[in-house]
Each structure stands twice: as structure tokens, then as C-alpha cells.
Amino acid sequence: MLRVIAGTAKGRHLKTPTWEGTRPMMDKTRGALFNILGDDVIEARVLDLFAGTGAVGIEAISRGAKSVDFVELNPRTARLIKENLETARFTAQGFVHTRSVEDHLTSLRGIGADPFDLIFFTPPYAIFSLPLMRQALTLLKSQGSLVAELASKDEVSAEERATLNIWQEKMYGDTRLLFMMRG
Secondary structure, three states: OEEOOOOOOOOOEEOOOOOOOOOOOOHHHHHHHHHHHHHHHOOOEEEEEOOOOOHHHHHHHHOOOOEEEEEOOOHHHHHHHHHHHHHHOOOOOEEEEOOOHHHHHHHHHHHOOOOEEEEEEOOOHHHOOHHHHHHHHOOEEEEEEEEEEEEOOOOOOHHHHHHHOEEEEEEEOOEEEEEEEOO
């Protein structure tokens, strides 16, 4: 069962999809992620790309984030995020956008949206896209962080690493988390 693991909504159970295509981040991995981020989450403006169940963004709100924009292409999954926001009592801080991540990033750049303090980039392993992740990095505030989730077997080349400003990397089973900062 998926649950909020810390903060004001600690212990609340979140719904998981009964259909294929969504892989919620495991509690252990999510807990480690937020332990690494620490106080950087407090009062943060967050963008949760490939939001799935919304568990990562909801955890951020529970731990003190000011607001989270959830982006999820599948309308059914987007409705699930809204239900989970209601369960956690975070409907005022969570905004669900039902569109592709690429379209959303293009739209945000087009309107000159305020930059984000924190971005979660957690696509299905099979569609991880370094170019799309680079687009997301451009929406960070100076010294903001982007956390990318990819399969542990997937490597980022030394050439790419040199340009990404990775400040932390962790492995949890079949998951690799990369923590990047906009310089």
C-alpha cells in the first residue's frame, strides 16, 4: 500500500492504479530522496513531471513545499492524482495538468513562467529522455535542484555527466536517482 511517509499527512494512504503503466516510487526510495533534499523542500515551488500517482509531489507538500504542479498525460491517472490530493487534504497546494511533459515544458517556457525551486523528473524507465530532462533543467531557479529517476542499469555517459552538474547519485534496487543543480 502506498502512503505518505512523513510530514503533515504522514500515514495517509494513497490510491494506486489498477491498470498498467504507472510505477510508483517505493517508500524506501522516496524516504531516502527526501532525506537527501532535507530543508530544500520547505516553501519550495515544485514541478512533478510524469507524476503518476502523485506520491512524490504529495510527499513534498506534506514536508512543507508551498505548491506542486503535477504533469501527467494519462487522464485516468491525472484523476487519481486529484483523488490522492483530496485524501491528503492538499487540493489547495496541488495543481494537476493533463498534458504531455514536452507540451507542458514548451508552454511554461513560452509564457515565461516563474522558475521552480525543485523539479522531479520520473518518467517510465523505457522513455527516459536526456534532451527532455535538459529542457526541464532550464525551468529551475539558480541553485534549484532537479531529481531524475532512471533504471539502475541505464548509464549517463561521462560526456553528459560533465554538463549536468550532478551533486548526488544514489542507487536503490533497480532505481537510480540523479540530483542535479542548475548552476
